[in-house]
Amino acid sequence: MDKNSKIYVAGHRGLVGSAIVRNLKQKGFTNIIGKTHLELDLKNQASVRKFFEEEEPEYVFLAAAHVGGISANNTCPADFIYENMEIQNNVIKACHDFKVKKLLFLGSSCIYPKMCLQPIKEEYLLSGYLEETNEGYAIAKIAGLKMCQFFKRQFDDNFISCMPTNLYGPNDNFNLKTSHVMPALIRKFHEAKINNEPFVEIWGTGKPLREFLYVDDMADGCVFLMENYDGEEHVNIGTGKEVTIRCLAEIIKDVVGYDGEIKFNIDKPDGTPRKLLDVSKLEGLGWKYKVNLENGIISNYQWFKENYK
Template identity: 80%
Template structure:
């Protein structure tokens, strides 16, 4: 990317978008633009097209999305599929019509079938049934990925996609009703500690295996791909390492300093039992993660205490 080129980061205040802005600035990119939801509703096609016509961004990071954990995804699937498809359709089509030089679409590892062989290779996409608890979100992300592939195939647009594993870090969503497991547990343990509670409940059996990537590593991978990758196939982004939800809870408990007990509620859904990405394709291009889990959790918890 041209260091002085105009870069639009959609979702620049969110978990991933804010990290991408930090990374771009650290790398010397100076012409970065972002719009809040009040300034630009990405679900409004006319407004999106007007924005692209006026601003004429050269590069686009499409990190804006409606996201949430198992509870939010399973109870409001219509909202997840509709809102995400509206946003990504408008931005991708406007990027084509107004001749954006390059676009990166951010998906999610939930696009893969529920019972995928492990670790999950990019080629396993659409090879089986999806996890029902987040099917709406997953289908929207698959559609966005395919849109980028088809615009590249039909028109030659340089639109690429990456599929991150579970992300965490500064600017995460810590709302217990619609957050992911990492921020939810950080908040639960913190509140239990300051309220002198003796038990913290964790959803599910604690047995599912999950992979986590610190968000600044994700942002670094995004910028790396924009600078170095032009392939049609999407790229997995992760660490290639996994741990159980029980191990995660124990790690967060120690970082927060909660001294009580853990209680696993098996009546709550576990979701997919294992979801480890094969990241060999990304590593073969020359990128690898830097932040280990315990260090990342410490940074995330410090941010939570200072900001929320």
């Protein structure tokens, strides 16, 4: 990409999209396009095609998605599969029809089987059953990844995909009904602290292992792939390190400064028992994460406090 290349970041206000915009600006890219949902509904095919025809973006980061945590995925699976398929189908096909130079599609590590071999290599995709609680979202993301592969194979479109691990950072969703585990815990501990609550309840046993990547590292990895990778196979983006939910809760508790207890509700689902990505492919290309977990949580909590209201 040239510094003045026209770059469209779909989902530029979201967790990942906003980080990609920050990273591009830091690197000196000046011609970045972003449209809010009110300005451009990506679920509307006619609107998407009109946008691509008029704006003619050269490079596209597809970071827009309908996302949520275990509860939201489990409660509204039809919404997750349908809306994500709409977004993906419209944008990917428009990138093909209007001859975009390169597209980067962002998936999710939930595309891998629930009981997958660890750490998870890219080649393990479709080797087993998915986690039931987010199956709708996962199937949509698998379809998007395969669409990119097949458009590349059939038409030689330069469409690539990356699969991030669990992400966190500025502009995350802190709604307790729809958020992922990291922002949910930050908000729970913060509110328990200011309300002098005796304990914080956390879903599950606390035993599942998770990998977390600070979103600005994720964005840097995305821009790196856009400039350095043209392969058909998707690429994992992560740290290669994992932590239990219990340990994560203890770290957040310390960062927030909460003095109460932690109680685990074992009647609630744990989700996938372990989900660690093999990131050797990306590291082999020359990229590695920079922000460690504790520093990332400290930064994220500071952002949350400044934007809490």
